[in-house]
Amino acid sequence: MKIVVIGGTGLIGSRLVTNLRAHGHEAVAASPQSGVNSVTGDGLADALQGASAVIDVTNSPSWEDAEVLKFFETSTRNLLAYEAAEGVGHHIALSVVGTERLLESGFFRAKLAQENLIKASKNPYSIVRATQFFEFVKQIVDYSTEGNIVRMPPAFIQPMAADDVASAVARIATDRPVNGTVEIGGPEQFRLDDLRRRVRAAHQEPRQVLSAPHRRYHGIQRTQRAPITDKHAQLSQPPSETGVARSASPSAGASPPPASVGR
Numbered sequence: 702m703k704i705v706v707i708g709g710t711g712l713i714g715s716r717l718v719t720n721l722r723a724h725g726h727e728a729v730a731a732s733p734q735s736g737v738n739s740v741t742g743d744g745l746a747d748a749l750q751g752a753s754a755v756i757d758v759t760n761s762p763s764w765e766d767a768e769v770l771k772f773f774e775t776s777t778r779n780l781l782a783y784e785a786a787e788g789v790g791h792h793i794a795l796s797v798v799g800t801e802r803l804l805e806s807g808f809f810r811a812k813l814a815q816e817n818l819i820k821a822s823k824n825p826y827s828i829v830r831a832t833q834f835f836e837f838v839k840q841i842v843d844y845s846t847e848g849n850i851v852r853m854p855p856a857f858i859q860p861m862a863a864d865d866v867a868s869a870v871a872r873i874a875t876d877r878p879v880n881g882t883v884e885i886g887g888p889e890q891f892r893l894d895d896l897r898r899r900v901r902a903a904h905q906e907p908r909q910v911l912s913a914p915h916r917r918y919h920g921i922q923r924t925q926r927a928p929i930t931d932k933h934a935q936l937s938q939p940p941s942e943t944g945v946a947r948s949a950s951p952s953a954g955a956s957p958p959p960a961s962v963g964r
Contacts, residue, residue, distance in 0.1 A: 703727040704874060705752045707739050707780060708759035712836065713795065716867035717756060726875065739776040745783040754791035754874050755784055766807030773815040781822045792826040793874045794819055795866075798859075798884055798930050800830065816882075825878035831866050832859040832886035832930060850909055855894050859930060861887040865937035886930040888937055 704721055708714040709730030721728035729748060731737035737744035739759055749755065757780055761772035777794075784792055796812050803809040819826050869885045891899075930936070 702753040702875060703729065703751050704754045704756060705729045705731050705748050707731050707737070707755060707757045707776075710734055711758060711760065712834070712863055713867055713870070714756075714758045716864055717758065717871055720867050720871045721874075724871070724875070739779050740772060742779050742783070745779065746787070749783055749787040749789060752784075752787065752789050754793060755780060755789050756793040756795070756870060756874050758795045758870075761808075761811070764808055766810070769808050770811040770814060773811040774818065777815045777818045781818065781824050784824055785822075790825055791874065791878045792819060792822075792824045793870065794826070794828050795870060796828055796830045796882075798830045798832045798886060825880060827873050827879045828882040829870050829873055830882055830884045831869075832861050834866065835860045835862050835887075855892045857890050858893050858896060859886045859890045860896070861885065861937055869935060869937070883935065884930045884933065885935045885937070 704726050706714050706717050706721075706728060709718050709728070710732045714730065714732070718728040718730045729752075731744070731748045735744070737748045739745065739757070757777070759772075759776055761769040763769060763772070781792065794815065796816055797803075797809065800809050800812050800816070804813065816828055819828060865887075866885065873879070873883060
């Protein structure tokens with residue numbers, strides 16, 4: 702299959718391209734760097750020629766409410782229109798578990814708008830909602846750090862390694878469209894403050910971790926279980942303690958959107 706990965710040079714996109722190629726597919730890493738821009742439409746027609754599937758793992762360069770909404774709506778409309786014109790048989794979009802429970806955030810309102818556009822289209826599709834990535838735990842901690850004190854809410858998190866996200870999305874992309882939503886997530890639920898303590902112990906860091914029940918999470922007052930999968934979700938394999946610490950180390954050039962999976 703020829704599969705075009707929109708956002709194919711990012712954290713998940715680059716892993717997707719590698720995974721798909723390893724399984725014998727023609728994977729195209731499409732991004733502004735390669736002359737393909739889903740917002741302006743530049744390069745889309747050429748990139749999508751002969752494609753069986755398109756995977757959208759793009760992310761907005763701005764998290765400002767109006768800008769992030771404009772990005773996802775414009776990009777998604779363009780992709781769906783170009784795919785329909787080229788006869789692409791499967792549109793796959795990576796989204797976030799619990800999106801409809803986190804609408805205090807403009808980012809999540811934009812992701813929900815993206816999902817609704819896909820559902821309203823006539824394009825065969827699969828929406829893949831993933832939980833937070835292990836790779837972004839450090840950035841979440843940095844956001845919650847003041848001096849040597851880390852104040853984190855005891856809300857639940859169900860982190861998943863980026864490699865596992867890419868593997869799950871690749872598997873779904875090479876199957877028939879579900880014309881619905883699939884949830885994927887990590888195998889284990891942690892409280893944010895407790896996960897940070899485990900990472901701190903593994904790295905022997907001096908920062909003290911304090912529970913802060915009313916602490917906002919990237920500006921969002923989260924419910925305890927907002928980003929947790931339901932019982933029908935596809936779960937990855939449990940990482941070892943070493944894996945937890947390694948996965949929670951900084952990822953090169955990565956920057957997560959507010960309280961989301963990031964791309």
